[in-house]
Amino acid sequence: xxxxxxxxxxxxxxxxATLVVKxxxxxxxxxxxxxxxxATLIAAGRRIVLVHGGAERTNAVATALGxxxxxxxxxxxxxxxxxxxxxxxxxxxxxxxAINKELVARLQARGVNASGLSGxxxxxxxxxxxxxxxxxxxxxxxxxxxxxxxxxEQVNAPLLRTLxxxxxxxxxxxxALSQAGxxxxxxxxxAAAATxxxxxxxxxxxxxxxxxxxxxxxxxxxLIPTLTAAELTLSSNDYAQGRMRIKLLGAREALAGGVRxxxxxxARRPAPISAALAGAGTTIxxxxxxxxxTP
Ligand code: ADP
Numbered sequence: 001x002x003x004x005x006x007x008x009x010x011x012x013x014x015x016x017a018t019l020v021v022k023x024x025x026x027x028x029x030x031x032x033x034x035x036x037x038x039a040t041l042i043a044a045g046r047r048i049v050l051v052h053g054g055a056e057r058t059n060a061v062a063t064a065l066g067x068x069x070x071x072x073x074x075x076x077x078x079x080x081x082x083x084x085x086x087x088x089x090x091x092x093x094x095x096x097x098a099i100n101k102e103l104v105a106r107l108q109a110r111g112v113n114a115s116g117l118s119g120x121x122x123x124x125x126x127x128x129x130x131x132x133x134x135x136x137x138x139x140x141x142x143x144x145x146x147x148x149x150x151x152x153e154q155v156n157a158p159l160l161r162t163l164x165x166x167x168x169x170x171x172x173x174x175x176a177l178s179q180a181g182x183x184x185x186x187x188x189x190x191a192a193a194a195t196x197x198x199x200x201x202x203x204x205x206x207x208x209x210x211x212x213x214x215x216x217x218x219x220x221x222x223l224i225p226t227l228t229a230a231e232l233t234l235s236s237n238d239y240a241q242g243r244m245r246i247k248l249l250g251a252r253e254a255l256a257g258g259v260r261x262x263x264x265x266x267a268r269r270p271a272p273i274s275a276a277l278a279g280a281g282t283t284i285x286x287x288x289x290x291x292x293x294t295p
Contacts, residue, residue: 018047018164018201021273022192024208025053025099029267031106034207037271038169039110047164049199050114051172051192053208054099055081055243062090072135072144078249079242080133080149083185088148088175091185092118095173104171115168117159119152119176120183124160125191127153129178150184152176152191155198189250197257204254205276206247207267212282213248215239225279228287229255255286 042048059069070082096118107114119125129150132143163170175183189206196204216222240248251262265281
């Protein structure tokens, strides 16, 4: 008799391992170096889905348009962009317009058949809009009601697989689509995590403008090279502040969704994707039992 695992391998060939890369929108990130590296990896046969951010540029454009950015802090300490209807318009213009098309063009110039999609297109990222947000301001809680934000609950993985199978490299960006068919601002790191989980990706890279998770931010020498998901749960809130806390939440969600490795790495270095794949940055793995408990 054929052992069960062999039958399964035979009947259900695993689709080729996919890599999901999220790149932040920091002004100090060299997108040419990033795209050179991506093009080299794709030419070598890697299946890659790219997700990008754009927070800094959105802040600058919003300020120039007379609608400066505002940020909300939730009672549990997560910060997010206050997104009213006007902010959503500006956000969509910058993320899904300017930055997405610039990245696609840069990749096309390098022979990568990149195809840009926002989470709205093809219902790629769907989830509930959170119409009432609790925020803490000056130590007091208040409810924010005119918010176009939410979170990704469903990923149209067949659409991404179709593109990948045909040789396209998907370049993804918020906004996502609410259940009522509205565009909503969602966190890019968490959307990338949901995408990696839905595609059964083996690795998720979260690349931004820091060397990785720092125990003593901003001291680079305090980089934490490896962590397990359990250690992350126990200790991350002690040293991660602001946006890094949401990145770590994304990392936890990806691992819980079956992704085998999340690397928080530096997008500013030469060949940033290859470096993160080789272990530069903070590598987080799903082992149930922490090897050491971080104080
Ligand atoms: P991006 O928008 O490029 O994805 P974010 O701004 O969301 O990146 O997250 C990275 C930021 O998190 C860093 O620029 C840094 O200011 C902040 N941060 C807070 N605590 C830490 C920490 N312990 N280690 C590293 N970065 C941290």
